[in-house]
Amino acid sequence: MRALVVRAPGLERETVQAFRKVDLDAEVVCPVELVPLDRPKISVELLSEYDAVAFTSPRTVEFLSEEEVKELRRSDVDIAAVGPRTREALERAGLRVDVMPPEYTTGKLAEELRQYCAVLALRSRRRTEDLRRALESYGVKVEELEVYDLKPKRVEVNPREFDVVCFLSAFTARCFLESVDPAEIPEPAVSIGPVTTEELRRAGLKVVEAEEHTVEAVAKTALRVIEA
Numbered sequence: 001m002r003a004l005v006v007r008a009p010g011l012e013r014e015t016v017q018a019f020r021k022v023d024l025d026a027e028v029v030c031p032v033e034l035v036p037l038d039r040p041k042i043s044v045e046l047l048s049e050y051d052a053v054a055f056t057s058p059r060t061v062e063f064l065s066e067e068e069v070k071e072l073r074r075s076d077v078d079i080a081a082v083g084p085r086t087r088e089a090l091e092r093a094g095l096r097v098d099v100m101p102p103e104y105t106t107g108k109l110a111e112e113l114r115q116y117c118a119v120l121a122l123r124s125r126r127r128t129e130d131l132r133r134a135l136e137s138y139g140v141k142v143e144e145l146e147v148y149d150l151k152p153k154r155v156e157v158n159p160r161e162f163d164v165v166c167f168l169s170a171f172t173a174r175c176f177l178e179s180v181d182p183a184e185i186p187e188p189a190v191s192i193g194p195v196t197t198e199e200l201r202r203a204g205l206k207v208v209e210a211e212e213h214t215v216e217a218v219a220k221t222a223l224r225v226i227e228a
Helices: 012-020 058-062 066-074 084-092 106-113 130-137 170-179 194-202 215-227
Strands: 002-006 025-029 032-036 052-055 078-081 118-124 141-152 164-167 189-191 207-209
Touching: 002 012, 002 170, 002 215, 012 025, 012 215, 032 170, 052 058, 052 084, 052 106, 058 084, 058 118, 058 141, 078 084, 078 106, 106 130, 118 130, 130 141, 141 170, 164 170, 164 194, 164 215, 170 194, 189 194, 189 215, 194 207, 207 215
Parallel strands: 002 025, 002 164, 052 078, 052 118, 118 141, 164 189, 189 207
Antiparallel strands: 032 141
């Protein structure tokens, strides 16, 4: 049984391993490339304006310099991770995670961060506005610092060769559908979360959403779809 997994680059091996645990052979396709952006550097001085720093992707951590990681360690801000992958990336960099929501969405992350007065969110240029809107609704001052961008690229793959196609973000789903006719995708497709689900439904696809917003949950959902 074969699964095609659509996601941004950087975690291909971990993705394949997660699917292998449920006896699915996964092929990862990346319809985007990651591009670092010019931006203000993270420093103790910059961080002094905030109570917490929020990370919504493990890739954001990868774009920090060693000096910026040291500055985060030196500061007294709390560090928030949207989910376990992001937490693992932060811990590998030597940073302690103080906040992580029980459900791995930006909305739930905002709920955990509403206790703070000011939050700096390190994000992709292709971010959704969910985190900002939710934090502002709680009266939290929030600034978003764009760390990297996602540049679409064409992919050559035939979805019909797979038993199921899984999507791990809304933007990579959109880019994938610029290369592939939605009619070629086996249905239902599997989505990691509500924003991705909405993107796929706009393309006319039937979708099953994973119960948790993790790669492991997507793999389990993919197996159920195949066996249904």
